Amino acid sequence: MGANTFATFLIIGPTCFFLGMLFSSFPYDYNVLWTTPDDPMHYFKVLEDHIKFLHASPPIISRILHIVIGTGVLGFLAKLYKASESNLLFDGASLVLYMAGITIYITNIVKGFRVVTAGVYGNVEAVGDVEAGDYINREDTLRVFAASNTILALVLVGVLVLQAGQWYALNKEEAEIKQMEKEDEEKKNKGKKKQ
Template sequence: MAANSFAAFLIIGPTCFFLGILFSSFPYDYNVLWKTPEDREFYFKILEDHIKFLHASPPIISRILHIAIGTGLLGFLMKLYKASEANMLFDGASLVLYMAGITVYVTNIVKGFRVVTAGIYGNVTPEQDKNAEDYITREDTLRVFAASNTILALVLVGVLVLQAGQWYALRKEEAELKEIEDKAEEKKKQGKKKQ
């Protein structure tokens, strides 16, 4: 049980860490996603500057982030090693969500950092790049980046909900088993009194 609790800590810690990072980006994302089109241009510039600043941060920042991702995966491996049926259901679903989050991070967020920093948007002509049709506009790129952050936050909240659900289910099961044992003990005592 102690190893299972430590493994849960290894999952919950990095998940909360990522949610904190995403929460700090939410003011940028909110304005890009939900402001009126007339107001968005101002917020596009702010988000673009923010992304460029984050992408230019020292390598230790991304290494810490990747260590945290690995720590979460280690927690899942520890919990799923010789797992019970409850672990397979809750932790399996949590792992699927966690991997979906990693996929969103790698495919949309990391790619968004590179595209925004390079300034390669949909205004590229086929003469400049033979893959010009693969690029999307500046507005779409920034909105996809902001939406990816929001989706990632929802996925990570799902991981936390599943971990909390597993904790609740285990505590409920323990309480029911204790109640059954107490009733069995009470019956034994009553049987001895009758003899």
């Protein structure tokens, strides 16, 4: 049980770390996705500047993030090694969500960092002989980036919910086993007293 608890920590820690990062971006994303201010271009500019700032951060920042993401994968591998039925159900579903989160991160967020920093969205001349319909404009690119952060946050919350569900199910099972053992012991004691 101790190794399983440590592996759970290796999953929950990185998930919460990543959620914290996404939460720090939420003020930028919220205004782009859900408000209709008088000057919406201001919020697009603020989000764009924020993305450029994050993308220009020192390499150690992205390396730490990738190590943390890898730690979560390591936690799943540890829990699924010689897995019980509970591990296969809860951890299997959690791993699917975690990998979906990694996919969203790589395909939408990392790509969004590169596109926004390069400023090539909607700029057909910068790309070459591609039709204008193949590229989305600046505002839509920033909305997709903000929506990807929100979707990723929901996926990671799903990982936490499944891990909490597994913890609850295991504790409930242990309590039921102890109760059954207690009842068996009481029956044995009553049987001995009758003799």
